[in-house]
Amino acid sequence: MWSRLNTSPIESPTPASMSSYPVALLPVSIQRALREEPQVPMFDEQAPKPPTDQEPQPVNVGNTVILALALILGIVVMIRISKLSAGVLLVIGLIGITLRTRMQSLQYQNRLHEYDQTMEQYYAILNQYSARAGQHQNLVNRALSPENLANFRAALATEILKQYEQEAAIATDLAIDNQDDKAVYGSACASQVRDLLAQYFSQYFGAAIQADVLLTLPQLDNPYLVDFVYGDREHNLYIAIVIDVPYDLKTKTALNYVDAWQDRLTSQALHENGWILLKFAEEQVWRLPKSCCRELAKLVATVSCKPEIMAEFRQVGELPRLKQWSKKRVEQLATNGYREKYLSAIAKKNSSQNP
Known part of the structure; x- marks a missing residue:
């Protein structure tokens, strides 16, 4: 043919x-x-996934707002039963929210340090992965360069042609x-x-x-x-x-x-x-x-x-x-x-x- x-x-x-x-x-x-x-080794490594944790803030405003809304809702319900109980709930709730906010503020530096360490580890792993991926890509580029491709294909063609007389x-x-x-x-x-x-x-x-x-x-x-x-x-x-x-x-x-x-x-x-x-x-x-x-x-x-x-x-x-x-x-x-x-x-x- x-x-x-x-x-x-x-x-x-x-x-x-x-x-x-x-x-x-x-x-x-x-x-x-x-x-x-030409055949080149496969690069089957998966890229490292970034940490799911977000960068910590001194105070988690979102959680604080949710707790405050929950406290207000509880007071609205409780006031229909007992104003005294509603007042006690208000005091306890405010104290709890204040203490929680204070604890978050005091622990902020530790949480930030842990987060920074986690990100440093991630970027170190990512850099190592990128280096290996880059080395593999360079290998592929060399293998598939016009000059190398021409030599590789010519060698195959010559091998086939030498089967004939x-x-x-x-x-x-x-x-x-x-x-x-x-x-x-x-x-x-x-x-x-x-x-x-x-x-x-x-x-x-x-x-x-x-x-x-x-x-x-x-x-x-x-x-x-x-x-x-x-x-x-x-x-x-x-x-x-x-x-x-x-x-x-x-x-x-x-x-x-x-x-x-x-x-x-x-x-x-x-x-x-x-x-x-x-x-x-x-x-x-x-x-x-x-x-x-x-x-x-x-x-x-x-x-x-x-x-x-x-x-x-x-x-x-x-x-x-x-x-x-x-x-x-x-x-x-x-x-x-x-x-x-x-x-x-x-x-x-x-x-x-x-x-």
Whole structure:
């Protein structure tokens, strides 16, 4: 199974980008690895709860008011029975309230001291908890920092890729026979466009790039010709790079379009052998070959954690996305001579540069 991935090292694919060039197809296991996060210890401590006691006051005014109201109510009831008893109750009640208020005032300093000690203990425990929580958060921040995440995910991806023997699929002992189109599945990209991209690939990636590579995959009856292969033995990272075209120039036959059966077949075969597939539209390569190189660099930086590879592309713009063709759209393009127009422009440009 294949899943489509925007070649940005940060953003996930969006519906708008999933059906547009450039398209990077990665095995699902690699995509999962590139979304994994390192495990960090859980911090399951509960924050200490503050004391429920309120700060003491010299006199508890609220309780005093309640006692006074209770005394008044008692006197009102008692006066109906005996005025003498009501008077005695009043005197005793006032004495009791006065003594209680006095005792509260005398004990205020002790109560305040106990309260302060309780709060000091609480804040000491809270500070210790906050320190442990802060240490844990720092650990999480370090573990999930962009650099550490990239290294962690690249290591996972490399571990998965090393389960395959992608290099074994490169057929070094087979020759490309352009006369027998049944012998090889492959790109129909115009040679001048492929040559243009080859120049820039050589400039930026050197020996890591091979052009016109035949792949022998068990799932395919015949060898599969790809325009380029990017190879990184250290990470066992192999990227098949294909330049898609909408139709054949001679026969006008539709070639690369959404859900084309041959594209699905070759993509699945590459996937099952641990290959990553990067696809450009021919027009993109013709117009912005440097930006195409930038897309490859972004993909390599993502999978193998080589951010330094992007240094050479700081002044190179993003490659504008181009919607993938439907079969109906391909037929319209063939009728309008879509490829012929820009290939003719390339020929004129080349002839003017080489009179």
